[in-house]
Amino acid sequence: MALSPSATKTATDAHELASPSTTGFVHYQRQQAAEEDALLIQALQSNDREALGAFVQRQQSFVFGYLRSRLADPTDADDLCQEVFLRCLAGKVRFRGDVPVRPWLLGVARNVLREHIRRSRRRKEVEWTELCLELDALSQEDQSDYRQVHDWLNSCISTLGQSAHDALKMHYYARLKMAQIAEKMRRSEGAVKLLVFRARQALKDCVNRKSRNSADE
Structure with a gap:
């Protein structure tokens, strides 16, 4: 699928910001990755659907890993991960410029988990999720790999x-x-x-x- 001109420029600018000439795209430093996220968010706020695709591709494994570690059923994790990004697409949640992208996404994912618990109160599987969310509330550390x-x-x-x-x-x-x-x-x-x-x-x-x-x- 071809990128729109604005998304292509976004990806090009982000690549120039985030790719050291010697280590390549995979070894971004955290600050460089944050700058790339900011460029994608700017495109998203301009209703660039191609930028949303690039954003989902970049963040999907992170959000899915967080959800999967807190859900007994991997199918639920897949469904809720889609829900997180659908809310971004539909404009139900707005990016806060005063926080980094991933903590903001985790906030959206936690809200989706809480709603899942309320809908599934009678299901035994949600007990694990409740415990994980309570530990999230206690923890002040941001584990980058939730898998x-x-x-x-x-x-x-x-x-x-x-x-x-x-x-x-x-x-x-x-x-x-x-x-x-x-x-x-x-x-x-x-x-x-x-x-x-x-x-x-x-x-x-x-x-x-x-x-x-x-x-x-």
Whole structure:
């Protein structure tokens, strides 16, 4: 599919900004990639559909990786990824110039996930998604590769103490309320809330630590 003149110019300008002569297109520095995103966004704001295609191609694997790591069903991840970019196409969401492109896209993806949870409240699969979104809210780090988060989180859950593991399982998978968990564990409701809070914090720290270690390798 041929690019429109404006999209061709956008791609050419972005390539000149983002391609070092020796390392090639694949090894962009982060700042150069941000400049390319900004050029594409400018074209998008001018209703350039070809620029949207280039933007989707550039960001799709990132958004899909984020969604896939937070959904039990890969088909759901594919559907919701399309929904994220359809909202961009339809103008339902507007790019904020005061934040980088990828954090902005993640905000759109999180909103799509929350809506998915509300629609699928009776489905067991959304419990994993709820836990991931809560950890997102706790985390201040931006993991650039979300495809590994699923494995990291599973590994981190296995390191929890038995009481914390059981409390999370009852809360997220059995859908028990805190008072019900407290009764089963023969603890006060306040103690169970603290246990779950600390377990989420431990998972957040564990995932962030694995992310940092992966980036250093």
